[in-house]
Structures are given as C-alpha cells and as structure tokens.
Amino acid sequence: GRDIIVVGAGQAGFQAAASLREAGFDGSLTIIGDEPVAPYQRPPLSKAYLAGKATAGTLALRPASFYADHRITLRLGEQAALIDRPVQQLELTSGERLCYDHLILATGARNRSLPVPGADLAGVLQLRTLADAEDVQRYLAGVESVVVVGAGFIGLEFAAVAAARGIAVTVVEFADRVMSRAVSRPTSAFFRAAHEAAGIRFAFGVGVGRITGADGHVTAVETTDGRAFAADLVLVGIGVVPNVELAAEAGLAVADGILVDQALLTSDPSISAIGDCATFPNSFAGNAPTRIESVQNAVDQARCVAARLTGRAASYAALPWFWSDQGGWKLQIAGLANPHDLTVTRGDPAQGAFSVFCYRQDRLVGVESVNRPADHMIARRLIAERLPLVPDQAADLALDLRALIR
Template identity: 70%
Template structure:
C-alpha cells in the first residue's frame, strides 16, 4: 500500500513508533508520518516511574531511538501536532491549527490518559499524576524537598512511585478504595505478598479508603481527607487511579467505541482505511474467549503495531500474541503472563518467604495466567505454555519437582 497520502500514525508513543519502524523493516516504501502531541521525541513511558525518577536514566536515555533514526528510515515526525478531527470521506486528519493532512491508511495509536480524581482540591499545586515526561519532571523536581507523600490508588504506577519515595526515606501512605493492592490485575495471594513487602519497607496502606477532598493552604496541597473523616498530611499527592482510553477522536468520526476503539482480530476498525492499536484499542482476545479486550501494556502496543505493519505490507494475520506485563517495585520484579483475572483457582509454586515464587491462576480448569516475582524463568515458561495452549494441571504447577521446561519439550 503506497499512495500520495501514505500512512499517517496518530500518536508517537511506543505503539505509534513501532508501526513506523516495522513498516520500514517490512519493506514499505511509501511516506510515513508520525504525529505526536508532546514537544519531545518519541520516548519510553515505563521508566518514568522507576529509573527516571531515581536518576538512573535521563531524557535522552528515554528516547526510543536517536533522532537520526527517523531521517535514516524516512519517517517524518511532527511534535506538538495534536489531531482534532478525522475526515473519513476525504481521508484526511485535521490538526489543531487547521492544517489538513491526507492519508491512504490511518493508524490510531492515541493511547490513554490518567483518570482524573473528581474531588474538591484536585487542582491544587502538589497534586500530580505520572504518565508523561512533563509529569515525571514535575515530580522529580520535588522529591528532594518533600517528607510526606500520599498515593491515591494502589495500582502499578502508584506502588512503583511509592517504592521510589520510600527508598528516599519519605513517609508514604497509600489510599486504596478496594480491599487490597493491584486488585484489578492480581490474585489475592500475590496482592497479599506485595502488601507485606511494601509495609516492611515502611509504606502504610489504608484500604476501603474513599477520598473526598484534597486539603490545601495558599493554593498548595497539604493533605487528603477520606470518607471516614481521616486526614492524612501530605507535601505531595500522587494520583494513580487508572486511565481512560483516548477514543474521542474515533467516536467523533463515527467509529465504534466501547471502552476503547473497537477493532477486529486484525486490529482494523469498521473503516478499512483506519486501524487502532495499543491502549486505545478494544480487540477480540483469544485469551479472553474472544471478548473485546483493552490492554494497557508495552508488549500489547508493540505487538499490535507489528501486526498492523505486517498487514499493511501485504501479510495479514489475526492478532494472537500472549499478553504479558511487568512492574518493578523496589527490589521486586513482578511479571504476569496471560490474563490472570478473573480466575477461580490459584496454586503457588515456590516459597513466597524467599521473595521469589509464582502464582498459577486457573479459570474453568484451564491455565489463564501466571504471576511471577523475581522468577523470570517461570515467566518465560508461562508465556510458552499459554501460547501453545499446553495443558498443565494445578497440582503439576504447584509441584517443584516437575520440570516445566521439560513439559514444554514434551509438548
């Protein structure tokens, strides 16, 4: 596919970048335009809450590729170029300044945005979120001067940041509306392990804690009030209560949206000239019995991108990659293969007391997902088990005498 409009990619994150790179790797010769709405080159987001906050990497180290890469591969990148409309009949997108850009095929890699905290005081200075480089810069600039932090939301980002803050001897309180950390993504045994590990590192938790307002003085946050009247003092409030898919652009253009931009098994919308990938796309996952699924993960964005690039290069195939995730929280590396939630049975392999073990999650008697802490070998085996649909009974998963790699070989 190559015409006067070429391929236009809206969104210059991991997925958008990978579409462009994979198109060239696959032999695409037409024009490629990558439109980003931030003023910086395409960069990685996962290190923002970890290595970037701790100073182990800088803004240059975050870049997905050096700027020379784009020129060498004839990929045009435009920064600060937010798209405000898709004109499907004319096959063009319109930028905020009014400019119209034609396309032969449009890839929506618009990602997601932080869910806002809908309480009074959420707009006070010192109430921050962590998704973009600019937000990470704002937090990093304050880490040396703060002594008390409240994290609203015990999800991945909130706990990654909490671990960074606690390691700097900052007092950290995590407020979570549910009854355990990372409840949306983890089994109860793994949630319990992470709660205990974070508490041992000095982090305090309050569960079932609904936030009703942010308190402040002179325009700056000074604490958080919960529904039971408790006030937790804070020099900084980090809000991490999930994300919302950036699907409004697609909806305004008449494309189907249902917790994300609805796509088929090849990540194509109902418009044959428009694909959607990554955090913003809801696709029929074979690991969710074909139900529309939206996954917020680098792996998902990258593999979506490769699938779309292959199709545009004349090699169409359904998207069937095994979902996997990771989260670094202090010395703990959590890796998840598959879609472990929901499940109806779990078994533990290894000793949680050692700090290195896995939880195998089953749904209807079949392996649905595997959660591993500091056990990369278990994680890699789990991905292959799930990809090959290789049966593994719960009692086998729990038995350390059974060699899982051998099971793979036998299968």
C-alpha cells in the same frame, strides 16, 4: 506510493512506523505527536527515571537520526483535530490537512483525574508523560510525606521509590487489596506485606473525600472515613481513560476504546487502531472485547498492523504479558489471570521468589511470577501453546518446568 499517517507518537505509534519500514513499506510515513518529544518509553517514568537511574535521553526509543534514516516524518507538538473520512484527510489543530491512504490511530490514554475538592492544588500530581515525571521529580526533592491515591502498578511503583528515599508514604485504595484488578490474592498479599515492611502505610476500603492545602499548596488528604493524612505531594494513580474522541467524532465505533476487529481494523477499512486506545476481540478472553494497557500489547499490535499493510494478512493473537518493578521485586505476569477459580503457588513467598499459577475451569490462564523470571518465560509458552500443566505439577518444585516446553 501510498501515504500512511500515524496519530500518536507513543510506544504503539513508533512501533507501527518502525515495523512498516522494516517490512519494506516504501510510501510516505508520518507520525503526528502532541507531546514535544520524540517517542520514549513510559515504564521507567515510575521506576528508574524517578529513582535517578535514567534520564530523558536514555528513555528515547530511538535516536533522532533513526527517523531521518528511515524516512519517517515526525511532527511533534502537533495535534490531530479531526478525521475527514469521505476524503481521507486528517486535519491538525493548526488547520493544516494531510491526505492518507491508511490512518493508524495510536492515541493512547490519559490519566483519570480525581474528582474531589482540592485536586487542583499545587503538589497534586499524575504520572503519564515525561513532562509529568519531570514535575514529580522536581517536587520530590523537598518532600517529607506523600499520599498515593490508588494501589495500582504506577501508584505502588512510585510509592516504593519514594519510600526508598526516606519519605513517609501512605497509599489510599478504594478496594480491599493492592492491584486488585490485575493480580490474584496471594500476589496482592505478598506485595502489601513487602511494601509495609518498607515502611509504606495503607488505607484500604476508603476513597478520598477532599484534599486540603495552604497557600495554594497541598498539605493533607482527607479520606471518606474522616481521617486526614499529611502530604506535601499527592500522586494520583487511579487508572486511565482511552483517547477515543478523535475516532468517536469521526463516527467510528467506540466502546471503552476504539473498536477494532481481529485484524485491528476499525469500522472504517482505511483506519486501524492499536495500543492503549484500542478495544479488540481477545483470543485469550474468549474473544471478549478487551483493552490492554501494556508495552507488549502496543508493540505486538503495531507489528500486526504493519504486517497487514505490507501484504501479510495477520490477525492479532499475541499472548498478553506485563511486568512491574516495585522496590526489589520484579513482578512478571503471563496471560490474563482474571477471572480464575484456583491458584497454586510455586516456591516460597517468604523467600521473596515465587509464582502463582491461576486456573479457570482447570485451564491455566495466567501466571504471576515474583523474582522468578524463568517461570515467567516458561509460563508464556505454556499458556500461549495451551500446553497441559495440572495444579499438582505447578506446585511441585521437583518438576523441571522446562521439560514441558521442549
């Protein structure tokens, strides 16, 4: 039998192991995870969990029995320290060494920290792990005002949950609009207005100068334009850094993420990399090296590697898609909309349900849907199968989009 080791017990690592067994892999299968808990879903941490509608138990991707039933050895609270490639061994921080025939790196990413004075004060928090979410949950109970640093998905999801609890929320964002890296201007504009209507205040075009406190606890955030915003909790959501150190120190090629080819193999044919930590040639971006942080990407890349390791050669070409729940709005994104040179809006943002179709050189590259889930499902097919839809048609509500995918 062959031995496969997966480093990282997150979405991608879990899926790789599960899909390997599903595909009939019969060798030994071990997942090394440095968090103390079995693989769980991260998306609800900034949504249902914080809103009190999910618990640590409901977040688990599978019950504990699943791993025993599928002969998957879960080693939690253990960290991979180095890869000894010449002898194909993985060394843990405990010093123990494990042999592999194939190694799957699914080390994910960690939050970027805010490099300003005061960032170490109590009450300055992040959101990546269940442990982080438990901290945030605990702090939220007694809080009157929060400052969110970064108007990305996680910052806005958190802001919406906090505002719904009656907490005064200010979001500080360096760019001039929300989710600027990920969504088109019309979608940004809609969410800004929606959050403002819910009482959230924005400060755009400014950075954080420093965070001030009293008795070791945060009291305010000072922005680079000299303003101060009171805060008894600060949530920092300014992006992530991929966990590439293990790979880099083993001499594997790294560029932002761990570099892999179309088959998700690193520069060592015995090592694959998947999920948030991997930079791959993206067929929806002209094969440009891309790193994607999403559940879809983690799951589909895991399945692709499992297929290859069980003898069905596969190259990764899945369509990227993503979702974010903010207040009462469900944003769903199909494709990679950026860059685009034309947007067409279908439906009426004033009614709270619309889709933005993004075109690059006359080709549909991405669709952002807000409370229009049917558009999203159709858009996935239109983009993945490169089916034609001209801008006039996209805007025409009298045209049934379903007819195009039959």
